[in-house]
Amino acid sequence: MSVLVFAESQNGQFKKAAFEAVTYANKTAQVLGTDCIAICIGDAADAGQLGKYGASKVLQVNDASLNDFDSQIYTSIIAQAAQANNASVVVMMHSSCGKSLVGRLSARLNAGSAPGVNQLPTNDGSFKVKKNVFSGKAIAEIEISSDIKVVSVMGNSLQPEATGSDVAVEAFSADVPARRVSVKEVNKVQGSVPLPEAELVVSAGRGMKGPENWGIIEELAELLGAATACSRPVADTHWRPHHEHVGQTGVAIRPNLYFAIGISGAIQHLAGVNSSKVIVVINKDPEAPFFKAADYGVCADLFDVVPKLTEAFKKFKNA
Ligand SMILES: Cc1cc2nc3c(=O)[nH]c(=O)nc-3n(C[C@H](O)[C@H](O)[C@H](O)COP(=O)(O)OP(=O)(O)OC[C@H]3O[C@@H](n4cnc5c(N)ncnc54)[C@H](O)[C@@H]3O)c2cc1C
Numbered sequence: 085m086s087v088l089v090f091a092e093s094q095n096g097q098f099k100k101a102a103f104e105a106v107t108y109a110n111k112t113a114q115v116l117g118t119d120c121i122a123i124c125i126g127d128a129a130d131a132g133q134l135g136k137y138g139a140s141k142v143l144q145v146n147d148a149s150l151n152d153f154d155s156q157i158y159t160s161i162i163a164q165a166a167q168a169n170n171a172s173v174v175v176m177m178h179s180s181c182g183k184s185l186v187g188r189l190s191a192r193l194n195a196g197s198a199p200g201v202n203q204l205p206t207n208d209g210s211f212k213v214k215k216n217v218f219s220g221k222a223i224a225e226i227e228i229s230s231d232i233k234v235v236s237v238m239g240n241s242l243q244p245e246a247t248g249s250d251v252a253v254e255a256f257s258a259d260v261p262a263r264r265v266s267v268k269e270v271n272k273v274q275g276s277v278p279l280p281e282a283e284l285v286v287s288a289g290r291g292m293k294g295p296e297n298w299g300i301i302e303e304l305a306e307l308l309g310a311a312t313a314c315s316r317p318v319a320d321t322h323w324r325p326h327h328e329h330v331g332q333t334g335v336a337i338r339p340n341l342y343f344a345i346g347i348s349g350a351i352q353h354l355a356g357v358n359s360s361k362v363i364v365v366i367n368k369d370p371e372a373p374f375f376k377a378a379d380y381g382v383c384a385d386l387f388d389v390v391p392k393l394t395e396a397f398k399k400f401k402n403a
Pocket of ligand 1: 288289290291292314315316317318329330331332333334345346347348349350351352353356366367368369372384385386387
């Protein structure tokens with residue numbers, strides 16, 4: 085028996101999410117009294133470093149032609165690794181790749197699955213995991229009773245823990261099915277911090293009055309090393325690009341710190357951000373619903389507060 089974790093990489097590098105996934109899988113293996121084995125697909129360098137996060141063994145299908153994610157091929161390889169290593173649990177992050185793998189893998193392995201969990205499984209003989217449901221308004225406890233279980237883990241559910249050391253990397257020889265879909269072109273979103281992975285997010289809404297005023301948001305975000313985000317009407321009116329839209333119909337995020345500036349806090353917006361660890365709201369309306377979800381609230385004109393906040397952060401950083 086083992087816990088198998090898929091460690092995602094991009095352009096030959098592991099994402100932070102890969103370390104989170106291995107940490108989660110290692111802790112799950114400890115709960116079950118077994119080993120954590122990592123698998124990576126593509127030519128990611130330094131795969132042995134996954135040992136630091138708890139993998140006792142790293143399997144790699146080191147083939148640059150597999151660097152581009154393909155859900156069908158990756159499903160086939162991960163399922164073969166799960167069977168070869170007698171995995172009782174298969175773990176991945178709830179990223180766009182992970183989301184597309186969970187269902188396929190559970191069908192392939194005849195496994196029960198829980199997508200988007202945010203806590204470790206129980207340690208009481210059953211396998212129960214928790215996830216947020218109904219836009220974060222409730223927490224569901226899910227018991228998986230099949231022999232093999234597949235779970236994907238929400239980003240930022242736990243911090244990666246590098247307490248171990250590098251381990252040997254073994255080549256995993258899998259039957260790789262023919263690619264049925266190929267990516268012809270990728271137009272990368274500009275911006276230094278990808279929104280779904282960002283630990284700090286500065287987000288703004290219609291209170292900004294127009295796109296010409298976004299300089300103060302960008303300046304604050306750049307200073308903090310944060311990603312920028314926005315409410316839906318802001319993206320719908322093309323003040324900001326659609327990939328910044330967060331909420332029920334946009335990206336769901338879970339940063340450590342979320343600034344909501346000139347955003348009312350409608351339920352559809354909250355649905356995508358209310359799992360943030362700390363929420364700071366700046367709004368001039370004391371009745372704005374967002375204040376109910378805020379850890380810190382500033383009831384004032386954003387055009388007054390945001391530049392002052394930026395100045396204060398500059399002074400703090402230079403001190
Ligand atoms: C099916 C459906 C799905 C939806 N999905 C989403 C979604 O995914 N994401 C999303 O964001 N919305 C979504 N919406 C829209 C949502 O209901 C709200 O309409 C939207 O979030 C409001 O955006 P806003 O807060 O930027 O604008 P507004 O509601 O116009 O709020 C602007 C806020 O700025 C404040 N403000 C104004 N001027 C200043 C100032 N100078 N200083 C400080 N504060 C100021 C105001 O007090 C106000 O609270 C959805 C709606 C529906 C029906």
